[in-house]
Amino acid sequence: MSEDMSAYPLRLEGDDVPMVRFMNVTKSYGALVVLDSLDLDVAAGEMVSVIGPSGSGKTTVLRMLMTLETINGGVIYVDGQPLTHMEKNGVLVPASEKHLRKMRADIGMCFQHFNLFPHMTAVENCMEAPVHVLGLSKKEARERSLELLQMVGLEDKVDQHPSRLSGGQQQRVAIARALAMRPKVMLFDEVTSALDPEVIGEVTNVIRELVDKHNLTMLMVTHQMGFAKEISDRVCFFFGGKIEEQGSPDELFGNPQKERTQQFLSAVMEAG
Amino acid sequence: MSYFEYLAEFGPRFVDGTIITALQTVLAAVLAIFIAFVAGLMRMSPNPLIRGIATVYIEIFRGTSLLVQLYWIFFVLPLFGITLEKFTAGFVAVGMNLGAYGAELVRGGILSVPRGQWEAALALNMSPTKRMIRIIFPQALLNMLPPWGNLLIELLKGTALVSLISVSDLMFEAKQINSTTFLSIQAFGTALVIYYVMARFAITPFMRWLERFMSRKLGRA
Numbered sequence: 295m296s297e298d299m300s301a302y303p304l305r306l307e308g309d310d311v312p313m314v315r316f317m318n319v320t321k322s323y324g325a326l327v328v329l330d331s332l333d334l335d336v337a338a339g340e341m342v343s344v345i346g347p348s349g350s351g352k353t354t355v356l357r358m359l360m361t362l363e364t365i366n367g368g369v370i371y372v373d374g375q376p377l378t379h380m381e382k383n384g385v386l387v388p389a390s391e392k393h394l395r396k397m398r399a400d401i402g403m404c405f406q407h408f409n410l411f412p413h414m415t416a417v418e419n420c421m422e423a424p425v426h427v428l429g430l431s432k433k434e435a436r437e438r439s440l441e442l443l444q445m446v447g448l449e450d451k452v453d454q455h456p457s458r459l460s461g462g463q464q465q466r467v468a469i470a471r472a473l474a475m476r477p478k479v480m481l482f483d484e485v486t487s488a489l490d491p492e493v494i495g496e497v498t499n500v501i502r503e504l505v506d507k508h509n510l511t512m513l514m515v516t517h518q519m520g521f522a523k524e525i526s527d528r529v530c531f532f533f534g535g536k537i538e539e540q541g542s543p544d545e546l547f548g549n550p551q552k553e554r555t556q557q558f559l560s561a562v563m564e565a566g
Numbered sequence: 567m568s569y570f571e572y573l574a575e576f577g578p579r580f581v582d583g584t585i586i587t588a589l590q591t592v593l594a595a596v597l598a599i600f601i602a603f604v605a606g607l608m609r610m611s612p613n614p615l616i617r618g619i620a621t622v623y624i625e626i627f628r629g630t631s632l633l634v635q636l637y638w639i640f641f642v643l644p645l646f647g648i649t650l651e652k653f654t655a656g657f658v659a660v661g662m663n664l665g666a667y668g669a670e671l672v673r674g675g676i677l678s679v680p681r682g683q684w685e686a687a688l689a690l691n692m693s694p695t696k697r698m699i700r701i702i703f704p705q706a707l708l709n710m711l712p713p714w715g716n717l718l719i720e721l722l723k724g725t726a727l728v729s730l731i732s733v734s735d736l737m738f739e740a741k742q743i744n745s746t747t748f749l750s751i752q753a754f755g756t757a758l759v760i761y762y763v764m765a766r767f768a769i770t771p772f773m774r775w776l777e778r779f780m781s782r783k784l785g786r787a
Contacts, residue, residue, distance in 0.1 A: 413784035
């Protein structure tokens with residue numbers, strides 16, 4: 295725990311500062327090392343897919359970036375600023391709750407099980423944080439939310455509670471809810487894994503549209519290899535808490551170099 | 567003496583007693599709910615001292631007899647300079663006792679809200695207070711309503727003990743009437759029926775209504 299923090303810059307500067315940088319990030323639960331000295335950059339506007347077997351640490355990457363998990367070593371930077379740490383007397387110290395709240399404003403996340411607020415309608419779900427975190431007026435927040443719900447194709451469901459919506463519809467509301475905070479980075483954690491096959495398309499279509507029309511930086515953990523191949527700028531294959539291999543979708547899926555990548559991909563392709 | 571004549575003579579005293587019992591119940595319930603929320607939240611505090619205080623409170627009030635607690639508050643506290651009027655001592659004892667049980671319901675209700683709700687609220691950058699008040703509490707409240715219905719019935723029945731420090735509640739009146747008439751079946755039968763009616767036809771329907779009201783408000787109906 296007595297890591298020498300002077301090895302880490304107080305902020306990232308220069309022309310090509312990545313939107314997200316994991317620098318030597320380690321995460322462990324007791325003796326179990328989930329992520330081992332991870333280095334990963336995501337450029338602004340880039341769509342990076344994270345694939346790998348369960349237990350490889352891929353979901354942990356997103357959860358650390360969302361500050362749902364603390365880290366045991368290293369530093370995460372967002373938009374050049376340290377996320378997990380903050381500057382104090384010229385050195386990096388673990389981030390205070392106040393610092394985390396400032397930094398979290400740039401990050402949005404969608405979950406496997408949607409996690410919509412069941413006591414609020416679709417539009418209320420979207421308005422909640424803009425009103426109670428950003429301090430928007432209800433009118434402004436409602437306009438913003440209706441626009442987003444229209445974008446995800448749910449303009450006729452705005453006043454429904456989540457219990458009245460299908461899984462695909464709930465996940466689309468969750469995407470609109472996260473976007474209503476205008477994040478710079480969006481995290482998708484297996485957002486189609488809990489969905490029935492016939493509604494997966496309505497969610498992937500929304501993500502596809504985000505990639506095409508918006509300049510968001512996105513990190514997506516997924517089991518849908520076809521979708522990852524189609525929309526990613528880069529794919530990272532995680533194994534045993536490390537990035538085993540990464541590259542463009544064509545490289546990684548078409549011509550994987552590492553044996554573990556080949557094994558994983560052939561196993562996944564066989565499963566269909 | 568027919569039961570009709572009996573009621574004609576003693577009915578007004580049963581009514582007076584019932585009113586005192588209802589007052590004791592309402593005041594004790596308000597106190598119990600307040601204590602339950604404070605102690606329940608304290609039990610979840612990250613601060614071990616705050617958590618410890620709540621745990622000790624809950625252990626003492628759940629682990630000892632309500633009657634002993636009542637006697638302590640009415641007979642022992644005056645020796646330490648705290649004198650409560652018997653009516654106040656009555657509902658304070660009942661409220662403090664049932665509040666300790668309620669604290670566990672509050673804690674359980676909050677823990678019953680799925681972890682994903684906390685995480686979603688955090689991902690939307692809501693402050694810890696807003697997460698609790700706007701997201702967790704409304705859902706926890708609905709989850710804990712059914713056990714609260716039981717607890718309030720326990721509380722109503724518990725108020726009968728205040729007759730032992732001479733608060734003139736329903737039980738006190740029944741005993742008084744019995745000791746002058748020796749018509750025990752009429753005295754305690756009437757009290758029994760009134761307690762049952764209060765629990766079954768006042769508290770239970772009220773809690774059912776509250777559950778329906780809250781479910782509708784939370785979009786679950």
